[in-house]
Amino acid sequence: MEMTFGRTVLADVAANGFAVLPLLYSPAEVAALLACVESAPAAGPNFRRSQDVFAIRNLLGEIPALGPLLATPALRGLLGELFPAGCHLTKAIYFDKPAGSNWLVAWHQDLMINVARRAEAPGYGPWTTKTGWVAVQPPVSVLENTVTIRVHLDDCDATNGALKVVPGSHRRGVVPAETIASQTDAATSCAVPAGGAMLMKPLLLHASSRSTSARPRRVMHLEFSAEELPAGLAWRERLALT
Numbered sequence: 277m278e279m280t281f282g283r284t285v286l287a288d289v290a291a292n293g294f295a296v297l298p299l300l301y302s303p304a305e306v307a308a309l310l311a312c313v314e315s316a317p318a319a320g321p322n323f324r325r326s327q328d329v330f331a332i333r334n335l336l337g338e339i340p341a342l343g344p345l346l347a348t349p350a351l352r353g354l355l356g357e358l359f360p361a362g363c364h365l366t367k368a369i370y371f372d373k374p375a376g377s378n379w380l381v382a383w384h385q386d387l388m389i390n391v392a393r394r395a396e397a398p399g400y401g402p403w404t405t406k407t408g409w410v411a412v413q414p415p416v417s418v419l420e421n422t423v424t425i426r427v428h429l430d431d432c433d434a435t436n437g438a439l440k441v442v443p444g445s446h447r448r449g450v451v452p453a454e455t456i457a458s459q460t461d462a463a464t465s466c467a468v469p470a471g472g473a474m475l476m477k478p479l480l481l482h483a484s485s486r487s488t489s490a491r492p493r494r495v496m497h498l499e500f501s502a503e504e505l506p507a508g509l510a511w512r513e514r515l516a517l518t
């Protein structure tokens with residue numbers, strides 16, 4: 277599938293902090309992505325399964341065969357437009373919010389990046405370590421040079437966990453946690469069809485609701501950045517996908 281995305285998508289991402297692409301992967305490509313995930317041995321600390329969510333952290337490290345299936349000409353073309361000087365994948369997570377899931381995600385910005393190990397660097401902090409993973413809040417400039425592409429594998433609307441976002445909130449810098457609740461009045465819900473993608477900036481305020489639907493909501497959350505980290509720091513999942 278050859279396509280160009282053009283100025284509208286780039287302008288929407290710059291102005292609003294997000295954009296919805298209704299078609300990035302064909303139905304056959306979506307089927308291949310799902311078959312690849314379903315054939316993986318879903319065991320180990322990076323797999324989290326409960327009644328309300330199935331998540332795979334370090335998705336491409338756990339299932340490397342997904343790399344060539346994701347890196348279609350359409351994805352590569354999109355990345356070339358978003359990052360003309362090149363970029364790398366920095367994080368990939370699979371989220372299945374199953375039918376009727378009670379999993380909801382409160383309003384937040386994506387402020388942390390995963391790194392291989394802790395090393396002090398100006399502007400980096402605070403740090404967290406959870407189940408062997410080291411994460412740090414980088415300077416805002418790193419977050420501003422990152423774009424998340426959420427590849428949707430099911431039709432998704434407000435009933436099955438579409439992301440809610442506050443348009444333009446990525447331009448507010450890091451929003452203090454205690455003021456987030458008062459900044460979500462203008463929220464909008466981002467429906468995306470299967471095979472489509474939602475692009476978003478990490479600083480965009482976002483949340484998602486419980487599912488009231490009989491349909492699952494399977495998503496691949498892929499973060500791309502053009503940033504190089506300072507000496508001593510390295511992205512935990514860095515991968516060239518283009």
Ligand SMILES: O=C(O)CCC(=O)C(=O)O
Pocket residue numbers: 371381386437482483484495497
């Ligand atoms: O997939 C979702 O419903 C929410 C995920 C999210 O907010 C995140 O990854 O930051």
